[in-house]
Amino acid sequence: MSGGAVTAATTTEATQPSLDDATLVARARDGDVHAYEELVRRYQGPMFRLALRMLGSTGDAEDIVQDVFLTVWRRLGQLQQDAAFVGWLYRTTTNRCLNAIRARRPMADVDPDTTETRRGDARPERAAEVSAQMRALLDALEQLTPQQRACWLLREVHGRSYEEIAAAVDSSTTAVRGRIARARAQLAEVMQPWR
Template sequence: MTSQSPSLPLTLIPEAELVASARVGDLRAFEELVRRYAPRILRLAIRVVGNEADAEDVLQEAFLKAYAKLEQFQGHSSFYTWIVRIAVNEALMRLRRRHGEREVSLDQEIDTGEDLLPREVEDWHPDPEQQFARQEMHDLLSRTIASLALPYRLVFQLRDVEGLSTEETAEALGLSIPAVKSRLLRARLQLREKLNRFFRREANPA
């Protein structure tokens, strides 16, 4: 280990040090990056390609590419943002191979401004997370986000789930900043509308 923190357990070593160690051939450091981020990358890939088998391939390809290109990683962004970008590209490539270029366009505008106007606005349970068991909640949120059209799903996933900034999301998807913002708002409003029937005060937990 070439880390400057030799006494620290791997799990506590900052990302930048792990990357530096991995670059000079420390496999344990790279494995720690895998441990740290692979669960998120797998979830992201599932949300894009829609099934676990393809998502596992996306995950594997993304980390292998990152490993092979570690030398080129400039450190302008975090390793995490970088691997997210690689994984999104891999996932989109796979979708395009399956469905064709046109169907997987991120430029498509699906609905009009009218859809922005909320239909059902009701009071929700003060803490919706208390309403459902953990697994139930996970399944409910996964099903709901899966029902969004790809351009909205992807922007929401990167911004609100993976925590990328607007600028990072725009760069990862090749979109303008206003496009990211307008898609994010539409995605949030659509999800809110879909979750309303589960989280409203009078709702009986499924």
Template sequence: MPGSVRGASAAGLADADDTALVARAQEGYTAAFEELVRRHQARAFTLAFRLLADRGDAQDAVQEAFVKAWTKLPGFDGRAAFSTWLHRVVVNQCMSTLRRRRPVPVPDDVERPAPVRTEQVVEERARGRALRRGVAGLPDDLRAALVLTTVLEQGYDEAGLLLGVPASTVRGRVARARRTLTAEMEGWS
């Protein structure tokens, strides 16, 4: 039976679909949950890193999110895809992290020593730093909506599910974030 993990070895879990793995994990089969973690950890980290702008905080948030997902898995009812549900857990963990910490500026990318750069390259780097600072300075709700829809390319509906708000609210938040960034970047056009 395709997608089934009943009686499957740990090696056979890689072929099972998420629904079958969730069902086995809900029965206490830890290898099935480990496979779900393996499948979804990279995307969960990307989401957390984009929301928190700190590698260490993102790693901690993802680890906490997976622990919470394991403990809350018995209550997962399958109305949403497992990945959507997990992303919601990650977003909630990131928002908790953001509430606990004071706002800190996003560090600029480490610049490599370079030979003489053209004026255009220098200006583009400065524009990029200004944009990153602008995104980091957005209120958490606007930044989360912008990151989910723009960076992670989620639709408004899925971003709304992850943030726990209607798609129209996500659309409004993204529009406000873009207006704010446009005003802040006005001198760079």
């Protein structure tokens, strides 16, 4: 009988409408571990991708993201506005990555197994071209300053606003725009042969 109760409870949970982030944050702040687990499920992928692209190491990215979510859980009570959670998460992840980059120079090689290519493409020459383009882009990203890399990734990959990026890197929107412009120019120059 207990198996049927679990199934009914699971079915009920699955049919409940998805709660917004602010509601989940409020519940998590009140000690609801399941609410925080849902926030982790929603944002661990984007935070991992950001950390991986900034650090170039799967292991380092996993460590940073795990540490970020643990720190955020412990400090959830310090968050002034529930709706600011996502920005806080991006800012915390970005800062941890920048600290890790400062602590180690040069940037570690990117694991080629994690470089995404279109596996459905049966033409080996196309797969090799895509792989070469990705390698060129990753090499070009390594040449950017850590701040330029963070700003460019937050804007171009994660779609964050200039204001959100400025908050994440503790800078002005003017400085963020400048860093992104310089990063775009540098990347465009390096990627010119691939156009």
